[in-house]
Amino acid sequence: MKFLITGGAGYIGTNLANYLLKENHQVVIADNLELGNKELVPKKAKLYVADLRDKRELEKIFIENKIDAVFHLASYSLVDESMKTPGKYFDNNIISTLNLLDLMVKFNVKYHIFSSSVSVYGNPEKLPIDENQLLLPSNVYGQTKKIAEEILSWYDKIYGIRFVSLRYFNAAGDDYGIGEKRKNETHLIPLLFKAALGSSEYFTIFGNDYPTKDGTAVRDYVHVTDLSKAHLLSFNYLEDGNKSEVFNLGSGVGKSVKEIVKIVEQITGNKIAIKIEERRKGDPAILIADYSKARKVLKWNPQKNIKEIITDVYGWYKE
Numbered sequence: 001m002k003f004l005i006t007g008g009a010g011y012i013g014t015n016l017a018n019y020l021l022k023e024n025h026q027v028v029i030a031d032n033l034e035l036g037n038k039e040l041v042p043k044k045a046k047l048y049v050a051d052l053r054d055k056r057e058l059e060k061i062f063i064e065n066k067i068d069a070v071f072h073l074a075s076y077s078l079v080d081e082s083m084k085t086p087g088k089y090f091d092n093n094i095i096s097t098l099n100l101l102d103l104m105v106k107f108n109v110k111y112h113i114f115s116s117s118v119s120v121y122g123n124p125e126k127l128p129i130d131e132n133q134l135l136l137p138s139n140v141y142g143q144t145k146k147i148a149e150e151i152l153s154w155y156d157k158i159y160g161i162r163f164v165s166l167r168y169f170n171a172a173g174d175d176y177g178i179g180e181k182r183k184n185e186t187h188l189i190p191l192l193f194k195a196a197l198g199s200s201e202y203f204t205i206f207g208n209d210y211p212t213k214d215g216t217a218v219r220d221y222v223h224v225t226d227l228s229k230a231h232l233l234s235f236n237y238l239e240d241g242n243k244s245e246v247f248n249l250g251s252g253v254g255k256s257v258k259e260i261v262k263i264v265e266q267i268t269g270n271k272i273a274i275k276i277e278e279r280r281k282g283d284p285a286i287l288i289a290d291y292s293k294a295r296k297v298l299k300w301n302p303q304k305n306i307k308e309i310i311t312d313v314y315g316w317y318k319e
């Protein structure tokens with residue numbers, strides 16, 4: 001199959017590209033490289049440096065390649081930033097999705113696998129979170145994912161584009177020696193490694209007064225290769241003629257920020273200096289996935305626990 005990955009030069013996108021190539025598929029990537037890394041794109045993938053907000057740039061890709069399915073990962077995805085510059089988030093995350101869908105209609109591409117997020121739920125009513133919970137995003141980023149999912153439903157009803165929306169929890173880990181490498185890093189595990197290995201002085205915990213056992217926010221970490229597997233399973237699910245669906249992708253286990261700090265300290269053998277700051281706007285207290293639907297329908301089972309994930313990441317830093 002020939003797959004288009006948008007945002008394929010980003011963290012999850014480069015991992016997905018490697019995984020799909022290993023599974024003997026062809027990979028075309030659309031990325032404007034604003035946040036991605038050209039040097040991490042696998043050589044066998046065909047990279048188009050294109051901005052999804054520019055329909056003409058995007059159309060060239062569809063003209064030059066017969067795409068079987070789209071994996072739509074490109075977006076802005078920082079909760080905190082989305083609360084400071086909402087327009088930037090609505091513009092990129094919605095316009096990009098619309099342009100892509102219109103071109104899928106024009107070029108008769110029938111399958112769309114969308115990178116959604118746990119952020120669509122906001123502060124969940126009950127834990128773990130299943131897909132039937134109300135979608136009440138507590139930040140603009142989550143709102144853009146919710147709107148994109150609604151747009152996908154309309155394109156399904158009107159044009160028959162079938163989709164799977166994958167609501168990832170916290171992606172982490174590394175399998176291809178790529179590491180988690182962003183131009184402006186805000187993700188927990190890479191920042192902890194910076195502090196543990198001396199390239200930053202301290203690690204900042206945003207909020208130690210959450211209603212959790214140690215006061216810090218609890219998240220559910222899922223290995224990036226487990227996510228990649230779910231993408232291919234989702235494509236197979238759609239190709240088998242099944243209806244559009246949404247799935248949570250998490251490990252079902254919650255870890256607090258302080259617990260992750262401890263694990264990184266244990267694995268690296270280094271003590272991490274901590275600074276406490278105010279909670280960030282829009283950050284829920286606890287997010288843990290109920291992924292039983294993905295297990296049942298997609299036959300997806302995440303393989304790696306948080307210690308294995310962090311051990312993998314340490315391997316990359318050591319190299």
Ligand SMILES: NC(=O)c1ccc[n+]([C@@H]2O[C@H](COP(=O)([O-])OP(=O)(O)OC[C@H]3O[C@@H](n4cnc5c(N)ncnc54)[C@H](O)[C@@H]3O)[C@@H](O)[C@H]2O)c1
Pocket residue numbers: 006007008009010011012013030031032033034035036037050051052053072073074075076077092096115116117118167168169170171172182
């Ligand atoms: N990392 C996580 O834990 C996580 C959790 C939930 C959902 N997600 C979603 O998964 C997707 C990938 O996340 P990631 O962590 O790899 O992010 P990332 O920032 O590493 O990658 C995103 C990529 O998209 C590109 N991009 C952004 N806007 C673009 C545009 N208009 N045109 C072309 N390229 C554009 C960037 O240059 C970047 O390479 C995102 O949609 C994100 O919202 C990520």
